[in-house]
Amino acid sequence: MASHRKSRPAGSRVAGIRTPALATAALTSVALLSQTATAAPADDRPSLEEVQRKVDDLYRQAGSATEKYNAAKEKTAKQREQVDGLLDSLAARTQELNDAREELGSFAAAQYRTGTSVSDTATLLLADSPQDYFDQNQLMDRLTGRQKQLIDDYATQQAETMEKRREATESLRTLTDAQTDLKTAKATVRTKLSSARRLLADLTAEEQARLAAIEKKKQEEAARKAEELARQQAAEQRRQEEAAAAAQEAASGTTSSSASSSSGSPDPGYATAAEKALAFARAQIGKPYVWGATGPGSYDCSGLTQAAWKDAGVDLPRTTYDQVNAGTTVSISAARPGDLVFFYDDISHVGIYIGDGMMIHAPKPGAYVREESVYYDGESSIHSVVRPA
Template identity: 45%
Template sequence: MASHRKPKQHPLVGGTARTAAGLALAGAATATAAGGTGHAAPRATPDEVKAQVARYYRQAETATEQYNGAKERTDRARAALDRLQDEAARKTERLNAARDALGSYAAAQYRTGGVPSSVRLLLSSSPQRFLDQASLAERSGARQASEVARVRREIREVREVRSSAEAKLGELEREQRALARHKRTVETKLAAARELLHSLPPAQAPHREHADGSAEHAVPARLPVSGRAAQAVAFAYRALGKPYVWGATGPSGYDCSGLTQAAWQAAGVSLPRTTYTQINAGHRVARDRLAPGDLVFFYSGVSHVGIYVGDGKMIHAPHPGAPVSVSSIDTMPFAGATRPV
C-alpha cells in the first residue's frame, strides 16, 4: 500500500536557501558594546549576489556531473544484474533437467533392486549436502557417475551466477544511494540560486547576461568545417534556444555534457556521459589549435563543457534558466580541449 505521509523535506532545501538569500541581501543587525546603537550590516550589491549565484550554479553543475556518472554506473549495474538473473534462470533450468535425469536413473535402479544410497543422497533438496558428499558417486556405475557429475557442475554454476548477481545487486544499491545524494545536492544549490535571483529587483536581475557573467552572443557565421565535426556543429546550432535541464541528454533539453554527447552522437561518435570522462575521449588539443567541433572544458574540476564553433566561441548549455546559447570561451577558466575521433 502506498504511503500517504508527506515526503520529508531535505533539511537544506528551502529554509537554508531562504536563509542564504536573506543573509546575502539583508545582513544581520548588530549592536555596539559601547553605545548599544544598532547597525545594519551592509547589503550585498547586485554584483555580489550574481557572483554568489554563479558559485551555486558551478557547485550544482559539479554535482550534476557526479549525478550523471552515478546514473551511468547505475544503468550499467542494472543491465548486468538483469543479464545475471536471466543466466541464473537458464542454469537453474539445466540443473533441474539434470536432477530429473538422475531421478529417472534412480527410478530404474529401484525397479531392478533398489536405489543406491549415493543416489538417494544426490536427490536431496540440499545442494550443500550433495556437494559435501558427492564423492559417494564414485561407488556407483559409470552412467550414474556421469549424471552425478553433471548435477554437481550445474549446481556449482548456478551458485556462481547467483553470487555474482548478489554482488551486482549490492553495487546497484550503492550507486542508487549515490544518485540520490547527488540529486539532493543539485536541488539544494539550484534552490539557493533561485532564492537569490528572486530577491533582486527586476531592474537588477540578469537578463541577456548570464549569472556567471558571460554574455549571450549573437549566432556567429559558420566557419568551413567538414566530416563528422561538421555534423556535430550543425547539431549544436540546431539546439540553440533549447532549455538547460540538468541530467538531460535531449531532445527537448540538455545539460552541458548531455549536449556535447548528443551532438557527437549525431555524427556517429559515442562519447561518455560526463565532463570528466569526455575530456579523455579523443585527442587533446592546445587552445591555439582549436577547430570547430572540438570539446572545450572549464574550471579546475572539469565541470563544464561546450562545443567549439570557431572565432573564440562555443555553443553550450550554461545552467538552469539560460538556454543553449553561444558564448565566448574566455568567460570561464579554460581547463583543456579534446577532439573526438
C-alpha cells in the same frame, strides 16, 4: 504632624522640567536606537557582486552535481542491465539443475525398485558436494556410463548455478549502491538550484536591473577576450600557411597536405565530421538547459556535446569526466571548430568550439543553448580543449 501631600513620582528633569518615569524610558530608548543606527548600518544584506558570486558558485556546484548524477545514472542503467541478465541466466540454470535433479530422482527410484544402491543415490541428491561424496564412497565404480554422465552434469550445473547466484547477489548490491549515489546527486542538484533561486528572488527590481548591468559588462569583457583569441588564431594560421608554402617550395615533392599535417591542423575527415556536429549544435540553439537531459527537446552541457558528435558518427561518453579523455588534447590557441572546450578544475562543464573564440553550449538552469565566448566565465575557468575522433 505628618504631611498630607502626595509624594511626586520619580523622574528626571529635561530643560528644567520634571518628566514622568515613562517618558524618561521612552527618551532613553530613542537615544539608544539613534546610537545603534549610527554605530552599524541597519542593512546587512550582501552586495550585488557577492550575490552574483554566490549564485554563479551555486550554479557551478549544481553543474558538477549534474555530471555526478549523469555518471550515477549511467552506472545504474548498466548495472540494472547486468542484474537482469544474471537473473535470467540464474533462472535458466536453476531450471536445468531441477531437470537434472528430476532425472537423477528417476535413477534413484529405479535403484529402489531393483534394491541396489538406493541410499547412495538418495544421499547424493542431498549432498552439498557431489564430488566429495564420490571420492568418499567410490560410487562411480558402480555406475554405468549414462549414469556417470548424469551425475557429472548435475554436479557441474549445481556449481555453475551457485556461482551465478553469487554474481547476481553481488551485482544487486552494486546496483543498490549506484541507486543511492543517484539519489544523493539528484538531491544535491536540487538543493543548489533552490539556493540560487532564493538568492535571486530576494532581489528588488532595482537590484535585478543593476545585476543585469554587471552581467552585461562581464559579457562584454568575455567578447573582447574572444576577439583577441580570434586574432591570435588567425595570425597563427597565416604563419602555418606561410611555413607550409616555404617548405613546399624548398623541397620538391612535399605536398601542401603533408606540410599542413606537420603544422598540426586537423585532417579533412575531422573537419567534415566537425562541420556536421556543429550543424546539429546550431539547430539546438534556443532549447532549454535541463540537468540530466540528452535531447531532443532539452539538454545539459555534456548531453548536447554527446548528441552533436553522435550525429556526426562519433560516440562520446555521457559525462564531462569521460569526454575529456575521448580525444587529443590541444591548446586553446590551437582550437579548431568542433573541438570540445572543458571548464573548471572539476571538469564539470563543456561546450563545442565554433571558431573566433566562440562556442555553443548549454550554460545552466534557466538558460538556453546559445553561442557564447569561451571566456564567458573568466579566462582561468578553461580547463582544457580536446579534439574528439
